Each structure stands twice: as C-alpha cells, then as structure tokens.
C-alpha cells in the first residue's frame with residue numbers, strides 16, 4: 001500500500017538565543033541561517049525547506065520573542081506573528097537551564113491552536129544529567145498534549161527523535177515548493193546575513209544591534225562573483241569601531257565574510273564593504289524598508 005504524501009509548515013518559536021537557528025540548520029543539514037551567541041541574531045522569518053520522498057517540511061526560523069523597543073523590533077515581532085498564522089506544527093524551543101516561568105511567558109501569549117513540540121535545548125550544559133527527567137515531567141504536566149523532548153541541537157543529542165515527531169504531526173497535502181528549493185530567500189539575502197553573522201562574531205557590545213547590511217551589487221563574472229555591501233550603523237563612533245585602527249577590523253570582517261560566502265556560493269568571491277552612518281535607522285520606517293525589514 002502506498003503511503004500518502006505529507007507537507008506542512010513547521011514553525012520554530014522561542015526566546016532569543018534558545019537555539020532556533022541552530023535547529024533549522026541541523027534539520028536541513030546545511031549552514032543556511034545565521035547563528036551567534038548574542039541575542040537577537042535572527043531578524044526575519046526565514047523558510048528552510050526539507051523535501052524528501054513522501055514529505056515536504058517547510059520549517060520557519062523566527063526572531064526570538066522580545067518586548068519591542070524599536071520599530072525594528074516591532075517588525076521582527078510581525079515576522080513571528082506571520083509564522084503563527086500559518087503554522088501546521090509549532091516547535092517551541094527553550095534553554096533547559098532557564099526557568100519554566102520564562103517559557104510560560106513566551107508560550108502563553110502565542111495562543112497556539114496547532115500541535116506543538118517543546119524542545120528543551122542545550123542539555124549538554126546541564127551539569128547533573130539526572131535532573132533532566134524531572135524537568136521534562138514538569139513541562140509535560142503543565143503542557144498536556146504537547147510532546148516534550150530534551151535535546152542538544154549543538155551536540156546533536158536526542159535530535160534524531162525530532163524528525164519522526166514532526167512527521168507524525170504533519171498533515172497530508174501537496175508540496176508547497178519545488179523539491180529543489182531550500183528557502184524562500186535568495187542568494188543576496190543569505191550573503192547579507194553572512195556579513196551580519198560575522199559582525200556578530202567579531203564585534204562586542206552594541207555594534208551588532210546597530211548594524212544592518214545592504215547588498216548594493218551582486219555581479220556574476222566569469223571566474224568570480226563581485227559583491228558590494230553597505231554596512232549601516234547608527235553613529236559615527238560605531239563606524240570608527242567597525243573600521244578599527246587603520247581599517248584593520250573591517251579588513252578582518254571582509255576576510256571572514258568572504259570565506260563564509262565562498263563556501264555558500266561555491267564560487268570565488270570579491271567582497272567590498274562600505275560603512276555608512278544612518279542615525280536612528282532602527283526607528284526609521286523608510287530605512288527599515290530599504291534594508292529589507294518589512
């Protein structure tokens with residue numbers, strides 16, 4: 001007897017830094033979306049599409065849920081809202097070492113009407129592993145009907161259980177995307193994200209939170225791809241920090257970002273970065289739109 005085809009939207013929600021983007025990359029087996037130890041790395045809803053014989057899962061990575069302080073944050077939470085609206089299955093991620101009350105504060109306002117899987121992530125950081133079953137039980141009792149799974153997305157502990165769980169909950173249906181597409185976003189988007197990821201990795205303090213990356217040119221030449229990108233910051237002082245002494249920091253940023261982009265595009269890349277100051281861009285509707293935050 002032939003099995004029916006399954007397809008649906010599996011949207012990942014949680015607090016900043018829970019490991020949502022790490023999970024998306026793990027499920028796709030590809031370094032698609034940006035990850036960093038700093039909070040608020042993801043600013044968009046980003047689809048990651050997994051097509052296999054018999055099913056297509058359209059995962060959505062979403063920004064960590066926060067109380068908005070800027071228009072940028074409001075846009076980020078709009079992205080979360082859109083993911084709430086079309087989810088067939090929700091994955092709620094939470095750092096297992098954080099209190100359950102924090103999870104409640106995130107989960108309750110979502111008012112989920114779809115089946116959910118709670119992933120208690122970062123079990124590798126739990127010193128006394130024997131405490132894990134009791135924590136899981138606490139969530140199971142509070143969230144009856146939802147499956148609770150302790151995992152480490154980073155160390156890939158227990159993560160082989162995620163896909164079967166998702167497939168159990170996935171509705172029957174036709175595929176939404178061609179089976180060779182991996183995302184709804186184009187190469188330019190991911191290239192900008194890679195520059196941003198390297199900014200998160202290289203700079204401390206407020207720099208990453210004040211930075212946006214705008215691809216100005218993306219030209220495929222015969223032997224390489226020429227990419228020109230603007231890095232937008234809010235203040236002149238941030239520009240100085242980005243550049244570093246004698247341009248040393250931006251040079252390093254360029255090298256790191258180029259390596260990541262070359263790996264992604266599987267092509268040689270020539271990358272030029274320009275730093276521009278746009279005061280208060282995070283609260284400016286026009287700038288936000290220009291930088292792709294809709």
Ligand SMILES: Nc1nc2c(ncn2[C@@H]2O[C@H](COP(=O)(O)OP(=O)(O)OP(=O)(O)O)[C@@H](O)[C@H]2O)c(=O)[nH]1
Nearest residue numbers: 017018019020021022036037040041042064153154
């Ligand atoms: N120790 C440990 N670290 C993890 C695990 N999963 C993710 N991380 C780390 O946690 C940090 C945040 O991971 P992300 O995947 O960027 O988290 P996110 O939920 O997408 O964060 P935002 O986009 O800011 O909301 C990164 O430094 C990851 O390497 C895990 O299982 N164990």
Ligand SMILES: [Mg+2]
Nearest residue numbers: 020021041042
């Ligand atoms: Mg993320």
